[in-house]
Amino acid sequence: MIVTGASKGIGKGIARVFAGKGAKVLLAARDLAQAEAAAAEIRSAGGAASAVAADVSSPEDCTTMAAAAVERHGGIDIVCCNAGVFPAARLGEMTVADWDQVLDINLKGTFLTVNACLPALKARGMGRIIVTSSITGPITGYPGWSHYAASKAGQLGFVRTAALELAPHRITVNAVLPGNILTEGVEALGPEYIARMTSAIPQRRLGSVEDVAYAVLFLASDEAGFISGQTIVVDGGQVLPESNLALEDL
Ligand code: NAP
Helix, strand or coil, X not given: CEEECCXXXXXXXXXXXXXXXXXXXXXXXXXXXXXXXXXXXXXXXXXXXXXXXXXXXCHHHHHHHHHHHHHHHCCCCEEEXXXXXXXXXXXXXXXXXXXXXXXXXXXXXXXXXXXXXXXXXXXXXXXXXXXXXXXXXXXXXXXXXXXXXXXXXXXXXHHHHHHHHHHHHCEEEEEEEECCECCHHHHCXXXXXHHHHHHCCCCCCCECHHHHHHHHHHHHCHHHCCCCCCEEEECCCCCCCCCHHHHHCC
């Protein structure tokens, strides 16, 4: 299997959980040293993992990544399109370069990853593609993240049509929509952001990377073979309150 954006955060959690279940995992990220370190951690816990340097916004890198999985593992069965970035910029200040960077990595990167892995998935005669989207965009909004939200909502449009096109190949395509998950990327947003988000979540905690990984694990299972084009929200109930009052009343 391939997990993009696997050197840190949710992707690393997905890689660790799948390796714990016996999957051979190829961890992809731009920073090879970090991806190698994450793969080494998994190996030291008894899992099968290796790393590859790949920028998912590059078609060439995605081809190299897919070829590495085929060479090392004899094929590809599961692809987790998880790599993503979330820099903030409000409208009026957001540059075209800001917009392009986020769309190139989050949305085009999802297409390029799937596209590169498709021949190997089709050759296998079955497959699982799981995209890490977000609640931001498909369900909610957040100031500073209009480009990010567009990329994450765009991923769901991609998922639904890809699910249709790939159904005859017994390849399912689904998405997980995390709420606020405690990762390196979210920690970088600062303690104030984390405190405010914690108070906005009915469970009064941020999610763990494992919370997301186990939803991905289910979508990758044989038992989920009749589920395609769908989403699982993993957010501790964050999207549920109608208003702040509903939270205060808990
Ligand atoms: P993170 O801690 O910042 O980790 C991001 C990972 O993606 C790193 O491994 C990073 O490695 C990799 N990456 C970034 N750009 C890449 C590129 N162009 N090509 C390949 N790899 C790239 O982020 P995270 O919080 O785990 O988020 C992971 C995914 O979950 C993202 O798609 C994000 O939108 C989504 N998500 C996160 C949350 C949350 O609360 N954490 C909520 C909803 C959705 P390199 O920098 O070395 O490439």
